[in-house]
Amino acid sequence: MTQPDLSLRATALRREVGGLRILDDIYLDVPKGQAVCILGPSGSGKSSLLRALALLDPLADGFVTIDGQAFGRELSRDGIVRRQSQREVDRIRARIGFVFQDFSLWPHLDVRANISLAQRVVLQRPADEIANATDRIMDRLSIAALADKHPGQLSGGQKQRVAVARALVLNPALMLFDEPTSALDPELVGDVLALLVDLKREGMTTLTVTHEMSFARRLADRVIFLERGQIVADGCPQDVIDTPSDPRVKRFFSLF
Amino acid sequence: MRLDPGVITDSWPLFVEGTLVTIQLSVLSFLLGLALAVPVAALSMSRHGVFRGSAMVYLAILRGIPFIALVFIVHYGTAASGARTPAFWSGVIALTLFASAYYSEVIRSTISALPPGQWDSGRVVGMSRLQTLRYIIVPQSLGSMIPPGVNVTIMMIKESSVISAITVGELTYQGLVVQGNTFAPFEVFITIALIYWGITLGVSRLGDRVERRIGRLQKSGRPTGGIAARYLTLTASKPVQ
Numbered sequence: 001m002t003q004p005d006l007s008l009r010a011t012a013l014r015r016e017v018g019g020l021r022i023l024d025d026i027y028l029d030v031p032k033g034q035a036v037c038i039l040g041p042s043g044s045g046k047s048s049l050l051r052a053l054a055l056l057d058p059l060a061d062g063f064v065t066i067d068g069q070a071f072g073r074e075l076s077r078d079g080i081v082r083r084q085s086q087r088e089v090d091r092i093r094a095r096i097g098f099v100f101q102d103f104s105l106w107p108h109l110d111v112r113a114n115i116s117l118a119q120r121v122v123l124q125r126p127a128d129e130i131a132n133a134t135d136r137i138m139d140r141l142s143i144a145a146l147a148d149k150h151p152g153q154l155s156g157g158q159k160q161r162v163a164v165a166r167a168l169v170l171n172p173a174l175m176l177f178d179e180p181t182s183a184l185d186p187e188l189v190g191d192v193l194a195l196l197v198d199l200k201r202e203g204m205t206t207l208t209v210t211h212e213m214s215f216a217r218r219l220a221d222r223v224i225f226l227e228r229g230q231i232v233a234d235g236c237p238q239d240v241i242d243t244p245s246d247p248r249v250k251r252f253f254s255l256f
Numbered sequence: 257m258r259l260d261p262g263v264i265t266d267s268w269p270l271f272v273e274g275t276l277v278t279i280q281l282s283v284l285s286f287l288l289g290l291a292l293a294v295p296v297a298a299l300s301m302s303r304h305g306v307f308r309g310s311a312m313v314y315l316a317i318l319r320g321i322p323f324i325a326l327v328f329i330v331h332y333g334t335a336a337s338g339a340r341t342p343a344f345w346s347g348v349i350a351l352t353l354f355a356s357a358y359y360s361e362v363i364r365s366t367i368s369a370l371p372p373g374q375w376d377s378g379r380v381v382g383m384s385r386l387q388t389l390r391y392i393i394v395p396q397s398l399g400s401m402i403p404p405g406v407n408v409t410i411m412m413i414k415e416s417s418v419i420s421a422i423t424v425g426e427l428t429y430q431g432l433v434v435q436g437n438t439f440a441p442f443e444v445f446i447t448i449a450l451i452y453w454g455i456t457l458g459v460s461r462l463g464d465r466v467e468r469r470i471g472r473l474q475k476s477g478r479p480t481g482g483i484a485a486r487y488l489t490l491t492a493s494k495p496v497q
Contacts, residue, residue: 051376093381100373102373118383
């Protein structure tokens with residue numbers, strides 16, 4: 001049941017915290033190379049959805065498939081659910097690039113070590129390959145000059161580039177961005193947008209949680225609107241943002 | 257008040273001997289207590305309730321009883337069970353248990369003070385919990401473990417005086433002997449106090465130096481030192497140029 005043209009498939013995702021449904025029966029297929037923006041009021045489950053796709057939080061139910069590969073739990077041929085070992089889950093998780101809202105760089109390591117650590121201990125690449133890949137990604141994101149700096153010495157925009165480099169250098173199947181603009185000065189929003197558009201041009205699949213409508217309009221191939229843990233609208237930006245049919249989506253966009 | 261320096265000068269070998277025993281007790285209990293604290297802290301942070309619960313019981317007992325009671329329980333408890341533990345080793349066991357409870361809390365609280373995003377950031381690049389702990393969490397926590405760790409060490413050194421109660425010839429015990437011979441408690445206990453103060457001051461200075469060194473290493477990212485320094489800054493991951 002592999003779907004080679006899909007980067008991501010989420011099936012019946014459900015997450016509950018203290019009896020409250022944070023994610024309620026989410027189905028989502030994302031083809032390779034698609035740029036998806038996830039919108040919705042605060043508390044609607046946008047960030048929870050990203051975390052669920054990376055299996056960072058325990059799910060009450062559901063399946064995630066990354067690049068056609070079962071992630072976390074899988075169905076065997078006779079229909080029995082098998083829980084993957086923690087080791088397998090960790091391994092597949094490296095296929096997902098995740099950029100956190102606060103970037104979560106490692107403050108005790110310089111930029112080069114931030115980018116090379118997982119190449120060494122997770123992918124176990126040889127040293128010369130790590131050096132090459134790290135140099136290449138730093139050049140590409142224009143952070144080569146920062147190689148010896150520590151995260152505490154970087155601006156917000158620079159931190160974000162390091163966080164993107166740290167994820168991208170592992171050759172992920174898709175990239176998840178949790179509110180990439182909210183920790184940055186407003187004038188940097190354009191830079192982030194340019195970065196994401198670049199990734200899209202290179203064929204990277206991206207899922208971005210955002211509050212920036214302009215961002216969604218200019219980047220997204222597809223917009224998903226979440227409310228109370230459910231997908232209530234899903235389509236191209238024009239349909240979802242400009243001519244919404246669902247009354248909840250209409251109410252939300254009338255505020256802007 | 258008249259002070260008689262002769263009380264001290266006549267008995268100085270006893271004070272020296274006592275100081276050495278106190279240092280032995282403290283160093284052994286420091287090393288063993290720290291070694292025991294690591295698994296206790298790991299249990300107290302486990303995802304499994306049974307492990308967390310057993311660590312909580314361990315801590316509640318050791319922190320909830322007076323140290324002198326612990327010393328007697330260990331010493332006479334092992335004697336009652338047939339093992340003839342020398343008093344010195346009973347003292348080491350009691351002090352180790354005592355220190356392990358406090359050290360493990362230092363480890364646990366320092367680690368849980370890190371932003372939870374640091375754990376997540378290790379997990380999303382594919383690291384296991386253990387790898388995240390080893391490469392991300394522990395190197396960041398070591399520096400901030402030192403000030404509270406020094407506090408516990410100082411407390412432990414002073415508490416070791418209680419071990420005199422089971423006739424271990426450490427500093428306080430020797431002081432009591434000298435006092436019994438000379439009937440000069442003031443001179444004796446001023447001397448003892450100064451020696452304890454000197455030891456703890458040394459420990460605290462040492463702690464400051466280690467803390468500064470860790471901080472400097474991590475800021476400069478250019479360590480020159482041995483394995484520990486390389487671990488803290490992970491220079492092994494850097495290419496040779």
